[in-house]
Amino acid sequence: MVSGTTQVCNAAYGFNGWLGLATISITGGTHITQGSAKMNDSYFNTGTYNNTNERQHVMCQEVAHTFGLDHQSTDGSSQNSCMDYFSNTGANAGSALSTQPNQHDFDELALIYAHLDSTTTVASAPSKSSAADNADDDPNSWGMLVSQSNNGRSSTYEAYDRDGTKTVRHVYWTLEAASKCPGCDHRYDGGH
Numbered sequence: 506m507v508s509g510t511t512q513v514c515n516a517a518y519g520f521n522g523w524l525g526l527a528t529i530s531i532t533g534g535t536h537i538t539q540g541s542a543k544m545n546d547s548y549f550n551t552g553t554y555n556n557t558n559e560r561q562h563v564m565c566q567e568v569a570h571t572f573g574l575d576h577q578s579t580d581g582s583s584q585n586s587c588m589d590y591f592s593n594t595g596a597n598a599g600s601a602l603s604t605q606p607n608q609h610d611f612d613e614l615a616l617i618y619a620h621l622d623s624t625t626t627v628a629s630a631p632s633k634s635s636a637a638d639n640a641d642d643d644p645n646s647w648g649m650l651v652s653q654s655n656n657g658r659s660s661t662y663e664a665y666d667r668d669g670t671k672t673v674r675h676v677y678w679t680l681e682a683a684s685k686c687p688g689c690d691h692r693y694d695g696g697h
């Protein structure tokens with residue numbers, strides 16, 4: 506991650522169970538200081554996930570997490586928001602449902618950013634992290650599992666640094682990783 510920026514990346518991160526991974530750092534409990542959104546081509550290059558709608562859904566959600574948006578639903582139903590877990594795969598691969606934010610997402614953003622202090626955490630000049638910056642690929646660095654959806658597809662992990670900065674990770678698990686053991690911490694399911 507690079508302070509003041511959101512880094513958006515896609516790569517073949519391996520068959521580690523996640524389709525998408527959003528990481529944000531929060532200082533003082535309120536301000537997001539940096540973020541990254543990663544899309545895992547190891548899965549998006551396979552038949553199940555290799556379609557425009559599924560890619561857009563996951564990408565939209567991961568990037569939106571770095572702005573501070575949370576899910577509208579995690580049960581697999583479509584709220585026609587990319588902040589849900591509708592699966593644009595199989596019979597629904599051609600469906601553009603849930604591939605974009607909906608009005609509720611935009612309303613939430615307006616609320617989040619209408620705060621009245623003068624803090625800004627935006628970098629004055631955009632910059633990219635180096636390709637070697639893959640620290641958050643190590644699940645052991647994610648900290649504590651603080652919530653997970655009943656179907657096992659959505660997990661949130663939190664870790665605290667010594668300076669009090671909180672790092673939140675939103676993990677978008679594959680159908681396979683989730684169904685194998687919905688209640689398990691998928692970090693330890695071991696390969697998919």
Ligand SMILES: [Zn+2]
Pocket residue numbers: 566567570576659675676677
């Ligand atoms: Zn998510």
